[in-house]
Amino acid sequence: MPLLPMRHYPDPILRQKAKTVDLKDPRLPGIVRDMFETMYHESGVGLAANQVGLDLNLAVIDCSGGDDHNAKLVLINPVVLETGGTVEEDEGCLSFPGLRAIARRGERCRVRAFDLEGHAYEVEAGGLLAKALQHETDHLQGKLFIDHLTLASRAAVEGKLKQMKKDAAPKKSGVRA
Numbered sequence: 001m002p003l004l005p006m007r008h009y010p011d012p013i014l015r016q017k018a019k020t021v022d023l024k025d026p027r028l029p030g031i032v033r034d035m036f037e038t039m040y041h042e043s044g045v046g047l048a049a050n051q052v053g054l055d056l057n058l059a060v061i062d063c064s065g066g067d068d069h070n071a072k073l074v075l076i077n078p079v080v081l082e083t084g085g086t087v088e089e090d091e092g093c094l095s096f097p098g099l100r101a102i103a104r105r106g107e108r109c110r111v112r113a114f115d116l117e118g119h120a121y122e123v124e125a126g127g128l129l130a131k132a133l134q135h136e137t138d139h140l141q142g143k144l145f146i147d148h149l150t151l152a153s154r155a156a157v158e159g160k161l162k163q164m165k166k167d168a169a170p171k172k173s174g175v176r177a
């Protein structure tokens, strides 16, 4: 099973709203399998399809690190129904290697999505799972965790974000054409 290539900030696909998934798309089981494998390989607890270059409204989550099969969540066309409370906690993202910052999130959330069998389900969570659900559903709307940083945290990572943009910019060629 192949690992999928990670897209890093500021790749424009990370700012795109992902396309609605056709629940009958026969590629879905294979894509989901590869996304889980890529997520475990990267030591993440969640991965959205656009983070691996796929324009699909689809994410996977596993807060158990692969230890608990029941913790595996496939979120197809997910919708956040409600969030409650507020927490400010350290957060990172596989599309921002090496960057950690304090993000403000709902303490709890409730999400509706479809699973691989095409069945609608709801998941309600607090703690790490609530954070992962908000983080991944955000990705699929083109939103990133840096949009949720506290003012102090945003200021602290501003230089690093600028550097990431600079590193990704096309290198100027020495040749004049």
Ligand code: ZN
Binding pocket: 092, 093, 094, 095, 135, 139
């Ligand atoms: Zn992320």
